[in-house]
Structure formats: C-alpha cells, structure tokens
Amino acid sequence: MADTERLICASDALRDAGPGVRFEVCYFGEPTAAFVVRWEGRVYGYLNRCGHMPMELDWQPGVFFGVEGRDLVCSTHGAVYAVTDGQCLGGPCGSTPLVRLAVAERDGAIYFLGIEDDG
Ligand code: FES
Numbered sequence: 001m002a003d004t005e006r007l008i009c010a011s012d013a014l015r016d017a018g019p020g021v022r023f024e025v026c027y028f029g030e031p032t033a034a035f036v037v038r039w040e041g042r043v044y045g046y047l048n049r050c051g052h053m054p055m056e057l058d059w060q061p062g063v064f065f066g067v068e069g070r071d072l073v074c075s076t077h078g079a080v081y082a083v084t085d086g087q088c089l090g091g092p093c094g095s096t097p098l099v100r101l102a103v104a105e106r107d108g109a110i111y112f113l114g115i116e117d118d119g
Contacts, residue, residue, distance in 0.1 A: 001030070002083050004114075005054075005055070005087075005104075005109075005111050005112065006111065006112050007109055007111055007112075008021060008023050008036055008045075008103070008109075008110045008111060008112050009021045009023075009109070010108060010109055010110070011105055011108045011109060011110055011112050012108070013110075014036065014037065014038035014042065014043060014110065015038060016039065016041065016088070017037075017038070017039050017069040018037075018038065018065075019037075019038050019062035019063055019064075020035040020037040020058070020060070020062050020063075020064045020083070021035060021110075022034070022035050022037075022048065022061060022062060022064065022085075023035070023112070025047070025101070025112065025115065027047060027099070027115060030049055030100055032048075032049065032088075033047070033049065033056055034046065034047050034048055034101060034112075035048045035057075035058070035062070035064060036068060036101075036103055036110055037055075037064055037065070037072070037083060037085065039083040040082075042083040043103050043105050043110050044083055044084065044086075044100075044101060044103070045052040045101030045102070045112065046081075046086050046089040046098040046100055046101055047077060047098065047115075049098070050074040050076065050079055050093065050098075051079065051081075051088055051093035051094070051096030051097060051098060052074065052076075052077060052079050052091070052093045052096070053076070053077075054081050055076045057072060057073070057074045057075060058075060059075040060071075061105065063097035065083075066080065070083075071083060071089060072086075072098070074091070074093070074105070076089065077092050078091045078092075079091035079093035080090050080093075081093065081097070081098050085090065085097070085100070086098030086099070086100050086105055099115065100115075100116035100117060101113075101115060102114045102115070102116050
C-alpha cells in the first residue's frame with residue numbers, strides 16, 4: 001500500500017446504510033475521489049469511481065446506497081455493487097468491481113490505510 005494512514009472522520013459521522021463520507025486519495029499519482037460507508041456496523045471504503053466509466057457514484061454528495069439501503073448504486077447508469085467487497089452485482093459494470101480501500105476504525109475514528117488493490 002502506497003499511502004500512509006490518515007484520519008478520515010469521526011466514527012459517528014457514519015450511520016448504518018446512511019450517507020458516506022467523501023475524501024480524496026492519491027491513486028497512481030493522481031488525486032482521486034474516495035468514500036467510506038457503514039454497513040451492518042462495519043466500515044467499507046472504495047474509490048468513488050464506477051467500474052463502467054470513470055464517473056463518481058453518488059446521487060448527491062455522500063449518497064451511495066440505493067433506495068433499499070442495501071447495495072451501492074452508481075447514479076449515472078445504475079450499476080449495482082456489493083457494499084462488502086465492491087463486486088458488481090448488476091448493470092453495466094460487468095465484471096469490474098470497485099477499487100477497495102483499506103480502512104480501520106478505532107478509538108471513535110475512521111482511518112484510511114491505503115489502496116487494497118495497489119500491491
Ligand atoms: S458510469 Fe456508473 S453505471 Fe455507467
């Protein structure tokens with residue numbers, strides 16, 4: 001993982017299946033949008049970049065879950081991703097998953113640790 005640990009937000013900024021927190025990471029040398037969300041108590045982080053086209057997913061800033069509050073949905077053409085691993089569940093993303101981030105939650109705060117798929 002190329003990036004060093006840094007604070008994203010306080011733990012209470014994320015509600016289960018609620019709005020995510022957007023932030024930025026360095027991905028292959030470029031500032032790239034990213035986000036964290038909470039699902040069933042755990043925190044998950046991804047690049048905010050659809051597998052179909054390099055578009056940000058959120059409907060409105062921070063709104064990543066679909067109306068059922070279960071899966072992550074891209075607002076552009078409706079690709080659906082599993083919140084737990086970023087795999088494409090349907091729509092135009094085909095077999096391309098979201099890029100996962102390593103994140104950690106401790107002492108009431110959420111930290112970015114690096115890009116999971118960055119070697
Ligand atoms: S850009 Fe996300 S589904 Fe097309």
